[in-house]
Amino acid sequence: MSKNRRRLSFLLMGVLTWVAAFALSACRPMLMSTAAEPPLAFSVISDPKTFNYVVSNEASNVFSYIYEGLVTEDGLTGEIIPALAESWEQSPDGLQIVFTLREGLRWSDGEPLTADDVVFTYNDLYFNEAIPTAIRDILRIGESGALPTVQKLDDRRIQFSTPEPFAPFLRNTGLAILPAHALRDSVNQTDAQGNLLFLSKWGTDTNPAEVVCNGLYQLESFSPGQRVVFRRNPYYWRRDEQGNPQPYIDRLVWQTVESTDSALVQFRSGGLDILSVQPDYFSLLKREEDRGGFSIYNGGPASGTNYLAFNLNQGSRGGNPLVSPIKSRWFNTLAFRQAVAHAIDRPRMVNNIFRGLGELQNSPISVQSPYFLSPEDGLPIYDYDPERAKQLLLEAGFQYDAFNRLQDAEGNLVRFTLITNSGNKIREAMGAQIKSDLARIGIQVDFTPLAFNTVVGKLRASLDWEACLLGFTGGIEPNSGANVWQPDGASHHFNKAAQPGEPPIEGRVVADWEAEIGRLYTEGARTLDEAQRREIYAQSQIITQENLPMIYLVNPLTFSAVRDRLQPIKFSSIGGALWNLYELRIQDSAS
Numbered sequence: 001m002s003k004n005r006r007r008l009s010f011l012l013m014g015v016l017t018w019v020a021a022f023a024l025s026a027c028r029p030m031l032m033s034t035a036a037e038p039p040l041a042f043s044v045i046s047d048p049k050t051f052n053y054v055v056s057n058e059a060s061n062v063f064s065y066i067y068e069g070l071v072t073e074d075g076l077t078g079e080i081i082p083a084l085a086e087s088w089e090q091s092p093d094g095l096q097i098v099f100t101l102r103e104g105l106r107w108s109d110g111e112p113l114t115a116d117d118v119v120f121t122y123n124d125l126y127f128n129e130a131i132p133t134a135i136r137d138i139l140r141i142g143e144s145g146a147l148p149t150v151q152k153l154d155d156r157r158i159q160f161s162t163p164e165p166f167a168p169f170l171r172n173t174g175l176a177i178l179p180a181h182a183l184r185d186s187v188n189q190t191d192a193q194g195n196l197l198f199l200s201k202w203g204t205d206t207n208p209a210e211v212v213c214n215g216l217y218q219l220e221s222f223s224p225g226q227r228v229v230f231r232r233n234p235y236y237w238r239r240d241e242q243g244n245p246q247p248y249i250d251r252l253v254w255q256t257v258e259s260t261d262s263a264l265v266q267f268r269s270g271g272l273d274i275l276s277v278q279p280d281y282f283s284l285l286k287r288e289e290d291r292g293g294f295s296i297y298n299g300g301p302a303s304g305t306n307y308l309a310f311n312l313n314q315g316s317r318g319g320n321p322l323v324s325p326i327k328s329r330w331f332n333t334l335a336f337r338q339a340v341a342h343a344i345d346r347p348r349m350v351n352n353i354f355r356g357l358g359e360l361q362n363s364p365i366s367v368q369s370p371y372f373l374s375p376e377d378g379l380p381i382y383d384y385d386p387e388r389a390k391q392l393l394l395e396a397g398f399q400y401d402a403f404n405r406l407q408d409a410e411g412n413l414v415r416f417t418l419i420t421n422s423g424n425k426i427r428e429a430m431g432a433q434i435k436s437d438l439a440r441i442g443i444q445v446d447f448t449p450l451a452f453n454t455v456v457g458k459l460r461a462s463l464d465w466e467a468c469l470l471g472f473t474g475g476i477e478p479n480s481g482a483n484v485w486q487p488d489g490a491s492h493h494f495n496k497a498a499q500p501g502e503p504p505i506e507g508r509v510v511a512d513w514e515a516e517i518g519r520l521y522t523e524g525a526r527t528l529d530e531a532q533r534r535e536i537y538a539q540s541q542i543i544t545q546e547n548l549p550m551i552y553l554v555n556p557l558t559f560s561a562v563r564d565r566l567q568p569i570k571f572s573s574i575g576g577a578l579w580n581l582y583e584l585r586i587q588d589s590a591s
Contacts, residue, residue: 041253041255041266041267041271041272041273041274042252042253042254042255042272042273042274043254043255043256043257043262043263043266043272043275044060044254044255044256044257045060045256045257045258045259045260045263045421045423045424045452046058046060046256046421046423046451046452046453047060047204047222047224047225047228047256047453048060048061048062048204048222048228049061049204049453049456050202050203050204051202051203051204051206051208051211051219052198052201052202052203053067053176053178054125054126054131054133054135054178054198055131055132055133055199057134057456057460057490057491058452058453058456060452062219062228062230062254063176063215064215065215065216065217065230065252065581066108066211066213066214066215066216066217066218066219066230066233067176067177067178067213067214067215068083068084068176068177068214068215069083069084069173069174069175069176069177070083070084070085070088070099070101070118070173070174070177071083071085071088071170071171071173071174072174073171073174073476073574073575074575075570075572075574075575075576075579075580076570076572076574076575076579077574078368078475078476078574080170080171080174083174084101084102084105084113084177084214084237085099085100085101085102085173086100086101086102086103087099087100088100088170090170093165094162094165094166094169094528095161095162095163095164095165096159096160096161096162097159097160097169097170097173098153098157098158098159098160099118099157099158099160099173100156100157101113101114101115101118101155101156101157101158102237103156104237105214105237106235106237107179107181107182107212107213107214107235108212108213108214108218108233108234108235109182109212110235111179111181111212113177113179113214114155114156115152115153115154115155115156115157115158116152116155116180117177117178117179117180118150118152118158118177119150119151119152119158120178120180120183120184121175121176121177121178121180122148122150123150124180124184124187125178125183125187125198126139126175127139127147128187129500130196130500130501131187131196131198131199131500132199132490132499132500132501132502133490134483134489134490134491135175136490137482137483137486137489137490137491138168138172138479138480138482138483139172140482140486141162141163141164141166141525141526142163142164142166142522142526143519143522146162146163148160148161148162148166148169149161149162160173164526165526165527165528166525166526167479167524167525167526167527167528167533168477168479168480168525171476171477171480172477172479172480176214177214179212179214181212182210182212183198183201185197186198186201195501199501204222204224208220208221208222213233214233214236215233215236216232216233216236216238216246216247216581216582217230217231217232217233217247217252218230218231218232218233220251225256226255226256227253227254227255227256228253228254228256229251229252229253229254230251230252230253230254231250231251231252232247232249232250232251238582240583246582246583247581247582247583247584248583248584248585249581249584249585249586255272257423258423259422259423259424259425260276260278260423260424260425260426261425263275263276264278264281267285267561268285268288268292273294273562273563273565273566274560274561274562274563274566274577274578275560275561276559276560277296277559277560277561278425278426279353279354279355279356279357279358279426279556279557280353280355280425280426280429282296282355282357282559283355285561289561293563293564293565294561294562294563294564295561295562295564295569296559296560296561297559297560297561297562297569297571297577298557298558298559298571299557299558299559299560299571299572299573299574299576300557300558300572300573301358301359301367301368301555301556301557301558301573302474302555302556302557302558302573303366303367303368303473303474303475303573303574304366304471304472304473304474305361305364305471305472305474305550305552305555306361306427306430306469306470306471306552306553306554306555306556307469307470307471307472307550307551307552307553308340308344308418308434308467308468308469308550308551308553309467309468309470309493309494309549309550309551310331310337310416310466310467310494311323311328311331311463311465311466311467311468311494311495312328312331312332312494312495312511312549313328313463313494313495313496313505313508314328314332314507314508314509315505315506315507315508315509316505316506316507317463317503317504317505317506318503319506322463322464322505323466324466326408326410326412327416327466329408330408330414330416331416331466331467333396334547334548335392335393335395335396336392336393336396336398337547337548337551338382338389338392338548339388339389339390339392339393339396339441340389340438340443340551341382341548341551342382342383342384342385342386342388342389342392343384343386343389343437343438343440343441343443344384344433344434344437344438344551344553345384345433345437346360346384346553346554347360347384348384348433349430349433349553349554350554352433353426353429353430353433353554354426354554354556357556357557357559358554358555358556358557359554359555360381360554360555361552361553361554361555362375362379362380362381362545362552363379363541363544363545363552364472364481364484364485364541364544364550364552365474365478365481365537365541366474366475366476367555368474368475368476368573368574369474369475369476369477369478370476370530370534371478371524371533371534371537371538372541373537373538373541373542377538378538378542379541379542379545380542380545380546381545382548382551386437386440386441389441390441390442393406393441397409398414400442401413404442405442405444406441406442406443413444414442414443414444415443415444415445415446416443416444416445416446416466416467417445417446417447417448417465417466417467418431418434418435418445418446418447418448418466418467418468418469419448419449419450419455419458419465419466419467419468419469420447420449420450420455420468420469420470421449421450421451421452421455421470422449422450422451422452423449423452426556427449427469427471428449430469430553430554431447431449431469432447434447434469435447445467455468455470459493459496460490460493460496461502463496463505468493472484472491475574476574478521478524478537478540479521479524479525481521482521482525485517485518485521485540486518486521486522487510487514487515487518489518494549494550495508495509495510495511495514495549511547513543513546513547514547514549516543517540517543517544520536520537520539520540520543521540523536524536524537524540558573558576560576560577562577565586565587566584566585566586566587567584567585567587568580568583568584569584
């Protein structure tokens with residue numbers, strides 16, 4: 001699956017789409033090609049949950065296609081490059097950045113895009129405490145959690161200021177800019193329950209034509225369970241060296257399929273033209289490259305994570321514990337989590353499930369990041385050792401009955417439910433192996449794949465879950481994961497705090513190590529010296545591995561199969577296959 005081009009928060013991960021091409025000859029932005037071209041097909045397992053960028057927390061989202069920020073990242077190098085802003089100037093002390101917008105920017109409805117939209121996006125949306133958004137977490141500065149100040153200098157210049165140095169400052173301004181003229185009223189008005197109308201603005205029941213965009217594409221239609229269709233934004237700013245408007249491809253269609261197996265069948269039959277290649281069918285597709293007219297691109301290790309996590313939240317809602325107190329004691333026992341880590345046969349997972357196309361994963365920070373700490377440099381790891389796992393459990397007061405079933409000190413059989421998103425064959429196989437591996441140390445796992453949006457609802461809203469098998473996207477800058485590691489972060493799933501507008505949680509406990517990781521992320525963001533930043537994030541990774549809020553599993557290699565008629569593909573694990581979508585063309589196979 002394509003990784004998002006900007007990589008500025010886990011919200012902005014790219015999704016695979018269906019593309020229909022056209023022969024471009026127009027110079028004016030309103031001229032669209034009418035040439036009939038066969039579509040290029042892409043797939044994703046789940047529908048988008050919202051068209052509202054600010055409140056979205058899902059990887060399956062449309063936003064990398066319809067929005068841009070002031071800056072973006074080069075999909076090959078990770079270098080920060082201009083986007084809506086043509087340039088910027090940063091003060092010597094690093095406390096101010098003045099951006100200059102490109103001249104003549106427009107929204108997809110033709111309205112001018114100016115500094116007012118930038119100020120509105122940050123001050124009225126991202127910084128608005130009445131709007132629950134994970135975006136705010138990566139913008140908070142220092143121990144106080146202060147936010148930058150954003151002010152208009154003139155129609156094209158905006159000044160960002162921070163109260164203290166903030167190393168991710170520039171990179172984080174790649175967050176999408178949103179239209180003030182289309183959204184301001186919804187921020188200033190409330191419904192009968194007193195909630196901002198913005199919170200229900202641009203849901204998936206919205207007429208797609210009403211969603212105003214500034215990116216390469218705009219929404220054309222959405223058929224739940226089937227597809228999202230995008231059409232080229234006639235007012236997008238980018239042009240090629242000859243002055244022709246980009247992107248060249250007229251339409252994108254994101255096809256929803258029920259499973260990775262279904263996507264494979266559709267790709268082999270010619271119904272899909274880009275496919276994220278899973279390890280279990282890599283060899284099959286590799287043999288079919290020439291006959292199928294496609295190439296498989298290898299981007300190296302993925303930049304995200306695969307992990308097993310337990311719900312460590314000890315709080316209650318309305319007097320009802322979020323997690324059974326008996327199970328909560330198990331999950332919050334460090335020796336229990338360490339035993340589970342030792343009991344999972346990750347080498348077998350790499351060899352069998354990933355067909356050798358992956359490596360053991362031990363860190364929350366991407367291997368592509370300069371802040372990644374390897375085991376050779378001191379990162380703690382948990383080798384497969386079921387006997388060590390049993391020893392840890394016995395030392396922690398657990399015991400085995402006559403049938404080799406694990407019990408706690410009170411005689412309760414150790415049994416929990418593990419959830420993941422259904423339809424992902426690799427993840428389902430990982431869950432099945434975890435169930436088998438833990439059975440060898442007497443733990444019964446009820447493995448239950450669920451619809452992706454159901455899993456998200458449990459992790460974000462109800463908090464009704466015991467263990468989960470999921471993943472996060474990654475990137476160059478560790479602070480993009482601040483919403484995961486700050487104790488009050490919106491994606492701090494393993495011990496989630498109540499977010500604005502959610503029912504309160506009574507009795508939630510934040511562990512010392514948990515608070516220390518949050519402190520280190522704060523310190524890392526305020527430190528400008530690169531050597532010191534590496535030391536800070538190294539310590540955060542060590543503490544994470546010592547305490548195992550997430551048990552990291554396997555880092556797969558990233559492969560995508562792309563029809564040869566789509567060019568030029570510049571594939572990488574950072575940008576995926578579509579980071580340079582603006583310059584891609586559909587070439588006639590007969591030429």
